Amino acid sequence: MSFSCWLLCISALWLKVSPAESESWNAEVPQSVVGLEGSCVVIPCLFRYPGPTKQASHFTGIWYTESHDKVYDPTPSKISSAFQHRTSLLGDLSQRNCSLKINPLRRSDSGPFMFRIEIEDFNKYTYYQNKVSITINDSLGQPNIYIPEEINSGKRVTVTCSVFHSCPSDPPNFTWSHKGTISSQSLQQTNGQWKITSSLSFTPSKTDNKKKLTCTAAFLGGKKVDSMKTLEVKYAPENVAVISENSVAEGSSVNMTCSSDSNPAPHTYHWFTEARTLLSEGHTFTLNNVSRHIGTIYCTAINTVGHTNSSPTQLNVLYPPEIKTGSSCTLDTSGVTCIFVIDSHPASEIKLWGADPSTELRRTNEEKHGTLTIVILQGVLGFSDAVHCQATNSQGNYTMTLKVPQYPETYNSKLLYISIAATVVFVMIIGFLVWIIRRCRRTEAHLSLQPKTETNVSNQSEPSRKCTDVNPCYDGSQHVYGNMALEEPYEEEYPYDYASEYEETYANV
Ligand SMILES: *[C@@H]1O[C@H](CO)[C@@H](O)[C@H](O)[C@H]1NC(C)=O
Ligand SMILES: *[C@@H]1O[C@H](CO)[C@@H](O)[C@H](O)[C@H]1NC(C)=O
Ligand SMILES: *[C@@H]1O[C@H](CO)[C@@H](O)[C@H](O)[C@H]1NC(C)=O
Ligand SMILES: *[C@@H]1O[C@H](CO)[C@@H](O)[C@H](O)[C@H]1NC(C)=O
Ligand SMILES: *[C@@H]1O[C@H](CO)[C@@H](O)[C@H](O)[C@H]1NC(C)=O
Ligand SMILES: *[C@@H]1O[C@H](CO)[C@@H](O)[C@H](O)[C@H]1NC(C)=O
Numbered sequence: 001m002s003f004s005c006w007l008l009c010i011s012a013l014w015l016k017v018s019p020a021e022s023e024s025w026n027a028e029v030p031q032s033v034v035g036l037e038g039s040c041v042v043i044p045c046l047f048r049y050p051g052p053t054k055q056a057s058h059f060t061g062i063w064y065t066e067s068h069d070k071v072y073d074p075t076p077s078k079i080s081s082a083f084q085h086r087t088s089l090l091g092d093l094s095q096r097n098c099s100l101k102i103n104p105l106r107r108s109d110s111g112p113f114m115f116r117i118e119i120e121d122f123n124k125y126t127y128y129q130n131k132v133s134i135t136i137n138d139s140l141g142q143p144n145i146y147i148p149e150e151i152n153s154g155k156r157v158t159v160t161c162s163v164f165h166s167c168p169s170d171p172p173n174f175t176w177s178h179k180g181t182i183s184s185q186s187l188q189q190t191n192g193q194w195k196i197t198s199s200l201s202f203t204p205s206k207t208d209n210k211k212k213l214t215c216t217a218a219f220l221g222g223k224k225v226d227s228m229k230t231l232e233v234k235y236a237p238e239n240v241a242v243i244s245e246n247s248v249a250e251g252s253s254v255n256m257t258c259s260s261d262s263n264p265a266p267h268t269y270h271w272f273t274e275a276r277t278l279l280s281e282g283h284t285f286t287l288n289n290v291s292r293h294i295g296t297i298y299c300t301a302i303n304t305v306g307h308t309n310s311s312p313t314q315l316n317v318l319y320p321p322e323i324k325t326g327s328s329c330t331l332d333t334s335g336v337t338c339i340f341v342i343d344s345h346p347a348s349e350i351k352l353w354g355a356d357p358s359t360e361l362r363r364t365n366e367e368k369h370g371t372l373t374i375v376i377l378q379g380v381l382g383f384s385d386a387v388h389c390q391a392t393n394s395q396g397n398y399t400m401t402l403k404v405p406q407y408p409e410t411y412n413s414k415l416l417y418i419s420i421a422a423t424v425v426f427v428m429i430i431g432f433l434v435w436i437i438r439r440c441r442r443t444e445a446h447l448s449l450q451p452k453t454e455t456n457v458s459n460q461s462e463p464s465r466k467c468t469d470v471n472p473c474y475d476g477s478q479h480v481y482g483n484m485a486l487e488e489p490y491e492e493e494y495p496y497d498y499a500s501e502y503e504e505t506y507a508n509v
Contacts, residue, residue, distance in 0.1 A: 025049050027098065027115050027127040033166055033192035034135045038221040040103030040167040042090060043132050044192050047098050047117055049125060058120035059093035063100050063113050066131070071113055072100060082108070090169060093117070101169060104221050107136050140164045143217050143227040152305060153206045153235035161215030162197040163225060164189070170220040174198035177214040209233040209263050236306030237262035242299055242313040249395060250319040253288040258299035258310065266301040273297060274312060292317045292345065292371075320396030321348040323389060324372075331405040335379030338402055340389045342373045348391035348398075350375055354384030361387070 028046040035041030063071040069080035072087040079087065086104065091097025098115050111133035116126040143163040151157050165172055171186055171194065180202030187195045198215065208231050216226040237260040244256040258269045271279040274296045279285065287294070296312035321344035329338040342348055350373065352361040365376040377387060385406065390399040 025125045025127065027130040029115070029127075029130050029132040030191045031131075032133050032135055034137055034140065034164075035102070035105040035109070035166045036140050036219055036221070036223060037107055037136050037138060038104050038223055039165075039219040040101060040170055040221070041105045041109075041134060042166060042168055042192065043100045043102075043113070043134075045091060045098035045100060045115055045132075047096050047115060047127065049117065049119065049123065057122055060118040060120075061089050061091075061093050061098050062116045062118070063087065063089075064116060064126065066112055066114070071102075101167075102134075103167070103170075105134070105136060110134050110136060139223075139225060140166070140219075142225055143215050145213065145215055145227045145229045147213070147229055147231065151204050151208075151231065151233050153204055153208075153233050156201060156203045158199050158201045159213065160197050160199050161217070161227065162195055163217040165194050165196055165219065166192055167220055168194050171196045172217040172219045175216045175218070176200045177212065178202055178208070204231065204233045206233060206235045206238065206261075206263075209235070232263070234263050234303075234305050237266055237301035237303055237308040240299065240301045240308045240310040242297060242310050244313070244315065247316040247318050248290050250292055250317050251289055253286055254290055254315065256285045256287065256297070256299075256313075258283060258285075258301055260301040260308065260310075262301060262303045262305070262308075264303055266303045268302040270300040270302070271297065272300070287315075290315065290317055292319050316345075318345055318393075318395050320344060321391035321393055321398045323391060323398050323400040327389070327400060327402060329387060329402045329404050336404055337379070338377040338387050338404070340375045340377075340391075340400065340402075342375065342389075342391045342398075343371050344373070344391060344393045344395070344398075345371045346393050347371075347373060348393040351390045351392075352377055353388050354386070357388070 026048050028048075029043060033041055033043050060074060062073050065071060065080075069082065070078050071080065071083045072089060073079050074089075076084070083102070086102055086106075088101045088103075089098065090101050091099040098117070100113070100115075102109055112131035113133070114127055114131050116124065118124040141164060143161045146160045146162075148157055148159070161174060161176070163172060168186060168188075171184075174182065174184060174196075176182065176198075178200065180200045182198060182200055184196055184198040187197070189195055196217075198217075200215075211231050212228050213231050214226055214228045216224055218224045240258065240260040242256050243259050244254055248254040256271075258266075258271070260266055266283075268281060269283050270281055271285045273279060279287075279297070285299070287297075294315055294317060296314045298310045298312045300307055300309050321342050324341040324343055327338075327340045329336055331337075340350070340352075342350060347368065350363075350366070352363060352375065353359060354361055361377060363375050364378040365374075367374045367376075373391075375389065385404050386401050387404060388399060388401045390397060392398075
């Protein structure tokens, strides 16, 4: 008694808690599903039945055509031959899920189809009111590619590609023409359709600009669809360079262009000198009256993404030669040195000559320092009193004449006097030597006849005695001593000593 009362109470509770619809037989299916021929289709299905009092029951789910051909039955042999091996129940019937998968879908599979549930020890029901038909299509449409409005080089970007499908168990696979990180996401639509979106994340570079981006979706069964879009990658100017003629003559004008590679094209250009003085704005810049001192010039290209400078450009300014005022000829003891300093661009052909223009003088040295050429000519001038130098390049020629300095007059005469004096002295010395030699020979002859005595010496006056006694014939030193004695009368004894020595020597001889 108490047990039945308890049961009643439970039943009453159940009735109150359960929603009203769970009591009726109905199935939740779309009226129509779009499927791709050759691919798979899933018919989503949820069935309801009046709640049985017993919980765990055994369910059997069957799908029929209108003509009661079995589309699906848990016993494969009972399935109509038209659907053999092509159908399966995806859903878990105990969860009231009766979703049906048909793979591959045929053009004849249009339906309509209906579901039947058989619940063990309870009831059986075919949902005639909830029929579903399949629209078989050749294509579910092209994939739809989405690319963000602005793609900048170096900034990571995500592009997407989406396509509809009707097979959530085996959604299409995507491939992209560009490398990157791929992820995908499916979203259920109405009528059993799904939308799968593949996302590709990558960092675009300048080289991706104008590249075609293709996304391909491969459906189960092999059908493929693709879509393509052209990438537009924006990037700051690159390879900015000043373009101008190779060389320009001084005083003329030159057109320069600021070239660059950018997307979008630069909207502004700036022209600067080395010292950042703004010269001009505009794609081309005309420089008038070009000077050799112009220095370097560079341009800046500016677009919506950024700005970039070119490298500084040195104009190749051509000008005729000029022989600088520092050029000169100098004279010193080693001879004449002429130095010519020539400034020209390009370098000049240099010709030097003296009195005769047809005879070119050979330079001693030639050095180059930038646009300057230094020519040195040393001591090979002959009798010319001027040196001519002509420098010629493609821009013109320049001739300079330098006077060769001569040795001054006074210097010359002094030199002459010195030479004469030196000659005279030399002649006198020779003459004296000759005289002495002759004299010696004569004295030798005299001595052999008259031997010298002490008394003989003392009788004579001192100077004369010395003169005769000091015999200069023995050697140079004796001669010198004799002379010294002559000039220094205070040291009278020395000559005597020598004289006695001499006498001894003579005696020995
Ligand atoms: C039914 O089952 C399928 C396959 O397991 C699943 O994808 C789907 O979400 C289920 N439907 C519901 C309404 O639970
Ligand atoms: C069916 O295919 C046609 C082209 O063959 C297409 O235009 C139409 O959008 C498709 N229908 C669906 C629902 O995908
Ligand atoms: C997608 O790719 C996976 C792995 O390569 C494969 O197993 C699956 O069958 C493919 N699906 C389709 C729809 O082609
Ligand atoms: C520079 O460009 C202008 C305009 O295009 C042209 O008239 C002029 O002759 C050019 N000058 C030179 C030196 O090329
Ligand atoms: C060109 O520049 C030089 C100095 O660099 C100047 O003397 C000359 O007058 C200028 N000529 C013109 C036409 O401006
Ligand atoms: C030097 O230049 C003048 C014009 O300035 C020209 O008449 C002459 O022929 C040139 N001489 C040489 C050697 O090139």
